[in-house]
Amino acid sequence: DTEVTQTPKHLVMGMTNKKSLKCEQHMGHRAMYWYKQKAKKPPELMFVYSYEKLSINESVPSRFSPECPNSSLLNLHLHALQPEDSALYLCASRSPGAGGELFFGEGSRLTVL
């Protein structure tokens, strides 16, 4: 199983809503990542979890709250978002072994109204 599964694939929310994006992998990877991608731009790193601990927060606004409940799951909790937060949110995982390949999910496309 070499898949990273993200749900939902599409999400539309208002600025006062609270929602969550979910990411799951069963490859035994111990590093998990959230990236944000705007149209026609490269993915930008948001958060990195290593062994279930937050190791990198790229100065992301607090309206985005990551959570890593266990080694297979990664959540991104969303609250009071702005229309400019509309983007494709990508989850990825990586094995700590040498190699360095990140396995990406297909992404959750978020629209904030």
Add this chain to the structure above:
Amino acid sequence: AQSVSQHNHHVILSEAASLELGCNYSYGGTVNLFWYVQYPGQHLQLLLKYFSGDPLVKGIKGFEAEFIKSKFSFNLRKPSVQWSDTAEYFCAVIPTLYSGYSTLTFGKGTMLLVSP
């Protein structure tokens, strides 16, 4: 931290033309290198990757890339492009040694438009 530079932001080719997209990186240690493709409205797909060994790597859909260590380059090539190759192409690099602080860094991307 590492950085990645892609030489061309937009490339326009006719079908059957040859393609070469430039990518240079900056980092003080050893890295793993990747090319990703993103078709319009779709998710990222891995085209090819270099970890070690033969510096000429072959990927999917007839793409190949050559790692030239002395030039810190990892250029993507295809002998004959097709209309279906129209997409955004991203070069990316990550330090080889794992740490909780090592991340995959992308170049700004090259939009390839292939006219039929």
